[in-house]
Amino acid sequence: MTMLWPQPISSREDLVHRWEVLLLKAPRLRPWLGQMLGQKRLFLSEAGEADIDSILWDDLARWLRDFEALPPIAVAAIATTLQEERAVLSEPPSREPQGEAVSPEREVAELQTLLCDPAFALAFHCVEARVRPQLAPMIPEAAWFGLLHASVRQEPALTAQTAVSLVVRMLGRDWARVPAPPRQAALRLFHAGPADLRGDLHRICAALPAGWNLSPESLPDFVAAAARARLGLAEASALCARFVAAVKSRPGGLALLTVEGIAPASPAELAELARNTRRHAGMAGFRRLLELL
Amino acid sequence: MIPLNVAATWTRMLSVTAGACAAAGAPGPGTRVRGKAAAAEPPSGPWLGLIDFEGLTRAERAVLEPWLYRHAEPLLLVRQLLLARPLGEEIFVELTAQALEAMPEGWRDSPRPILILAPAGRTGPERRKQYLEALSRLRIPLVARGSELWAIREFDKDFLVALAQLRDPLERAAFRSAIDPSQTRLFDQQLPAAEAALLDDLVGARDEDSAVALDLAALSSLHPQAHPLALYGAVERAHNRRRAESERTQFSARTIQARLSARAFPEVPRDCSAEFAERASSVAPLLPADVQRLFEASELLLW
Incomplete structure (x- = not known):
C-alpha cells in the first residue's frame, strides 16, 4: 500500500524515511496512518485551512516522536488496537468524524439497528411526538436535531435523556458534515435569548451555514423556534421516563432508563404511542415495546 | 466474575457505538480544541491518569485490575494517557511498572496535566475535596503547577466492568449465546467498536460540539x-x-x-x-x- 504523504516530500525526506522504518516494524500502523492523513486532510479542507500540507507534516512529526518514544509493549498494543479498529472502520462508526461520507443506506441501517431495542424505539417515539412537531421549517430538520444534540449535557450513563439525545443525534447526522465555523455560529445563535439579539447581527448571519438565509430581522423568530425545540426535547425526555414507569417489565435498556418517583404515562400518551407504533410496525423495537406495555 | 445483565449491557453497547458517551467531563488528552488534540497543543507528552477504584466492590476490582494492566493500559498510553496505580481510599501517585517503562525521559521531572478518571455518580463533593487535598500535599514535580492542570472525567463504571469481563473468552461466549441469535454477528462487530469507543471516551477523543x-x-x-x-x-x-x-x-x-x-x-x-x-x-x-x-x-x- 503506497502512502499518500503530504507535499512536497523533498523537504521532509528524513521524516518519511523514519516513518518507513517505523512502519516496517509495525506494519499495521500503515492503514491507520493513511486513514488519519485522509481524515485530517478532509477536516482541514472543510475548516478552510490554507496550509494543509504543512499542518499534516507537523502532525506526522509529532506522531512519529510519540511512536518512536514508545516501548515495545506499547507497539504490541498498537498492533492489537489497529487490528480491532480496522473492524470498527468497516462497521457503524462509534463517532461521527467531521466530513465523513456515509451512505444514506448505511445511515438507515444504523438507525434501524438502534431501534431494534425497545428502549430506543421508545426514545424515537418521544422525539417524533414531542420534538419533531416543534421544528420550524426555517432551517433543515437535521440542523435542528444536530443543534439540539449539542445542547444536551453528555452523561456517561444510559438515561431517558441519553436515549432521546442519541436518537436526536442519529436524526441529525447530516449536521456533523457542516464545516465547523458555520456550525459553531449556529450553535451560539441556538443558545441565544431574545436579549442577545443586539449589536452587529449581520456578522453572525453571514457566518451561518450556507442556504439558511437568515437575516437580522428573522433572528427573533429563529431564537423563539430554538426555545420551542429545546422545550420539546425536555418534554421528550420526560415523556420517555413516564413510559418507562408505565412498562410492566423492564428488560434490557428499559431497566437502565428507570427514574424513581415518576408518574406513569397517561392513557392519552399510551394511545399516541400505539398510533405511532402502527406507523413503524416493521421495526422490531416497537413490536417488543408494545408487548411490554 | 460478576453476573452481567446481558440485555442491559447489549443495549448500552449499542448506544455507545452509536455515539452515546461512556465517559465525560473535563477535556482529556484526546479532546480536540481548535482542531488539535489537547495533548498536542502545547505538546507536553502524555498526561497522567489516575483511575479511582474507591467504592468499587472487591469483585469489580478483581475484574478491572487485570484488564487494566494487561490490556487497557498500553491502549491508553497510545492515547497519550499514562496511568498510575488505581486510587483507593488513600490517594497517592504511584506509576505502574508499564508506565515507568513507557514514560518519556524526564517526564516525571516537570508538571504534567493530571486527569482523574472517576466512576460517574459516585464522586461526591467530599471525594473531590480529597483529590484536591491529596494532590496539593504532594511535593513532586508532577504536580508542581497546581490545580490548574488537574481535572476529572467521569466514566460509566458498569460498562467498564462489563467490557473488562467480556475480554475473557468464556464470558464472551456465554454472553454471545445469551443474546438474540440474529444479533450475534452484530455483537462480534460491536464489541471491539465499543471498547475502542470507551477508551476514546476516557481520553476525550469523542467529545462533541457543546x-x-x-x-x-x-x-x-x-x-x-x-x-x-x-x-x-x-x-x-x-x-x-x-x-x-x-x-x-x-x-x-x-x-x-x-x-x-x-x-x-x-x-x-x-x-x-x-x-x-x-x-x-x-x-x-x-x-x-x-x-x-x-x-x-x-x-x-x-x-
Whole structure:
C-alpha cells in the first residue's frame, strides 16, 4: 500500500524515511496512518485551512516522536488496537468524524439497528411526538436535531435523556458534515435569548451555514423556534421516563432508563404511542415495546 | 466474575457505538480544541491518569485490575494517557511498572496535566475535596503547577466492568449465546467498536460540539499559550455562574478549589470592556452574552 504523504516530500525526506522504518516494524500502523492523513486532510479542507500540507507534516512529526518514544509493549498494543479498529472502520462508526461520507443506506441501517431495542424505539417515539412537531421549517430538520444534540449535557450513563439525545443525534447526522465555523455560529445563535439579539447581527448571519438565509430581522423568530425545540426535547425526555414507569417489565435498556418517583404515562400518551407504533410496525423495537406495555 | 445483565449491557453497547458517551467531563488528552488534540497543543507528552477504584466492590476490582494492566493500559498510553496505580481510599501517585517503562525521559521531572478518571455518580463533593487535598500535599514535580492542570472525567463504571469481563473468552461466549441469535454477528462487530469507543471516551477523543466546547475553543484562541485544562477551569466556572445549582459541574480542580474557598462565586462579575469585546469578536462571530461570558472566563483564567 503506497502512502499518500503530504507535499512536497523533498523537504521532509528524513521524516518519511523514519516513518518507513517505523512502519516496517509495525506494519499495521500503515492503514491507520493513511486513514488519519485522509481524515485530517478532509477536516482541514472543510475548516478552510490554507496550509494543509504543512499542518499534516507537523502532525506526522509529532506522531512519529510519540511512536518512536514508545516501548515495545506499547507497539504490541498498537498492533492489537489497529487490528480491532480496522473492524470498527468497516462497521457503524462509534463517532461521527467531521466530513465523513456515509451512505444514506448505511445511515438507515444504523438507525434501524438502534431501534431494534425497545428502549430506543421508545426514545424515537418521544422525539417524533414531542420534538419533531416543534421544528420550524426555517432551517433543515437535521440542523435542528444536530443543534439540539449539542445542547444536551453528555452523561456517561444510559438515561431517558441519553436515549432521546442519541436518537436526536442519529436524526441529525447530516449536521456533523457542516464545516465547523458555520456550525459553531449556529450553535451560539441556538443558545441565544431574545436579549442577545443586539449589536452587529449581520456578522453572525453571514457566518451561518450556507442556504439558511437568515437575516437580522428573522433572528427573533429563529431564537423563539430554538426555545420551542429545546422545550420539546425536555418534554421528550420526560415523556420517555413516564413510559418507562408505565412498562410492566423492564428488560434490557428499559431497566437502565428507570427514574424513581415518576408518574406513569397517561392513557392519552399510551394511545399516541400505539398510533405511532402502527406507523413503524416493521421495526422490531416497537413490536417488543408494545408487548411490554 | 460478576453476573452481567446481558440485555442491559447489549443495549448500552449499542448506544455507545452509536455515539452515546461512556465517559465525560473535563477535556482529556484526546479532546480536540481548535482542531488539535489537547495533548498536542502545547505538546507536553502524555498526561497522567489516575483511575479511582474507591467504592468499587472487591469483585469489580478483581475484574478491572487485570484488564487494566494487561490490556487497557498500553491502549491508553497510545492515547497519550499514562496511568498510575488505581486510587483507593488513600490517594497517592504511584506509576505502574508499564508506565515507568513507557514514560518519556524526564517526564516525571516537570508538571504534567493530571486527569482523574472517576466512576460517574459516585464522586461526591467530599471525594473531590480529597483529590484536591491529596494532590496539593504532594511535593513532586508532577504536580508542581497546581490545580490548574488537574481535572476529572467521569466514566460509566458498569460498562467498564462489563467490557473488562467480556475480554475473557468464556464470558464472551456465554454472553454471545445469551443474546438474540440474529444479533450475534452484530455483537462480534460491536464489541471491539465499543471498547475502542470507551477508551476514546476516557481520553476525550469523542467529545462533541457543546456550548462549553465552543467557549473553550474561543478562549483558547484568545489565550493560545494557556493549557486546555486551565482554560476549561475558567470556562466551567463562567458557565456555572449561569446555571442552576443542580446543573453546576465540578470537573476542573480549579472549580473545586474555588468552591471550597468560596472564590469566584457568588461575586458580581465585571462588565466586559470594549477592548476585550473587540478582541473577542475578532476570533469568531459572537453575541453579547457570549462576549460577556468569555470575558469572565478570561478574568477567571488569571486567578
